Amino acid sequence: MKKIFILAIGLFVAGAANAQSPIRVGIKGGVNLPNIIKDDGNNNFNTKINPGFNVGVTLDITLIEGLSFTPEALYATKGYKSESTFGEFTQTTSFIDIPLLASIKLGGSGLNLVVGPQVSFLTSTKNKFENGFGSAQQTIVENDSDRFKKSLVGGLIGFRYDINSNVDFHGRYALDFQKNNENGSSQTPEYKNQVFSLGFGYKF
Template sequence: MKKLTFFAILLLMVAAGTVNAQMRRYPPPRRYPPARTTYRRPVDDFYRVKFGIVAGANISNIVNINNSNFNTNTIVGWNVGASLDIPIVRPLSFEGEVLFSQKGYKAYTADGDFTQRTNWIDVPLLAKIQLAPAFNLVVGPQISFLTSTQNTYRSGFNSVSEQIYTRDADGFNKSLVGGVIGVGIDLSPNVELRGRYTLDLQNNSSDGATYPDYRNQVFQVGLGFKF
């Protein structure tokens, strides 16, 4: 009886040692706490005053308001400047800009090709309406100040270019009022894709003539970077 008890105790000790060795060799897997997910609300920066830099391309020509059959070819220029966006009340804000803008047109005649390129300082004063979270409509007046005019004549292999800076030499109004309408798409909180159409609301002739009634029209596309 004593021998049986001794052997039973010995077997229990061996079994306990084996289990302990196995647990040391293969420890139980660690359990990590579940990952904590954080939810960030989108930032609503509508009521933040924003300064910006804008740049883009102009596709321009002139139109004759008195003659719908009159047409000229377009030329490509560029625009660059600064902007200021001031919120008023959702969805309305005020957007003012100061831009250097190239305009002009090209015409083909029997005597050759004529290209006129004019440089302006444009000051759009726009109402900006947020139609959707990333889509805006702009509309309003624009004041333009002429800085210089370049006329180029090409006939065959001959080319003559005339640069005009004198205020009264080119027969153009030096300041004009126009209209602007356009849209903006927010690619990110600080980057906007812009498209606009502008048309002078005044005859660009400085002699007061009402016929012909030539006016600049410009299609613009570009980017705005806001801070």
Template sequence: MKKLLFMALCLFIAGEVSAQYYPQRPRRVMRRPPPPRYERRPYNDFYRPSFGVAVGANFSNTVDSYNADFSTSTIAGWHVGLTANFPVSRSFAFAPELLFSQKGYKAETTDGTFKQRTNYIDIPLLAKFRVVPGFNFLIGPQLTFQTSTRNIYEDGFNRIVETEYDNNGDKSIIAGVIGVGIDLTRNVELRARYNIDLDRNRTNGASLLPDYRNQVFQLGLGFKFD
């Protein structure tokens, strides 16, 4: 019995010595690779052409009416049309448009109140610069073609309406445009523009109205389709 206990004790001591002499290898922990990161594309996309539509309000008046007795005030109208964006570089694009636009003014004269509302086809040819992603600056010339004019005379007793149509399209004016665009989403843009005629809008020689230049503040939305 004593021999068996002695042998068991020897085997136990030998096992402990062996365990201390041969250290255990560290266990490898398998780590999962992190999920791939997807870059979010900015709203302002200058990398491919896009087309769209624009609609908004006009707040128009005149400057330099060339008659001290002819003081004008602002009237409201609207504009609607087609837009395009053709990228040239990473931060520059060519942005032509084709718009129907209402302009005009209101004047208080010695004979009463006079209001003129004129319809135009505007073709802005704009350079578009991306200042930061989602914010654009635009500048360029605009070709303007008058289509019709409506004059309203009111003296407190009578109201006279005269409408004139320009079927020849010969009343064309060059204007200048400056503005900004803010991308609300990838396909919706907030637009703010100011345009002013660079030439006088000359009336016919028999008219009592002085020559003038239109100035228009535009505020609207653009909807882009890739």
């Protein structure tokens, strides 16, 4: 994973060095609608969306007309909810996401296709169980724990609509290509994160 991180930095530096126009810095935020894709192991349960959010910074580096390199650094919450006869279980995972995106302008409008790889670094996991008698909550800082992989590689595809030269509206779908762990259990099932998101961005 260190090699992937070094490659990400290398792509960022190369894009900046070859930029044909000034680099634009931006901020962005939005709503996450995450769920999971269950893998092998103990997965005899149903899940639903656990709403969350994302917020962070972006760069917009023009490579050629109509094509930009737009890396981001985001704090994002993911996870899922699961209901049973005993109550509702909610798992919320917090990540630092590093999408390395190509933005391709479509026609003469403000619509852009965004696509590229994403590296995600797990920071913490919060588990919450609620029933008619009360609730219990556990927060785990993912430093020494081996329950989850600390970094995951995935991909992202979506759109960005430039309302004007500063403000944009965007929607996207992100999917981890790797499982959260190798040996699932009833407490920590094997799965891959998937996230639909909508939000706004502002470039300075």
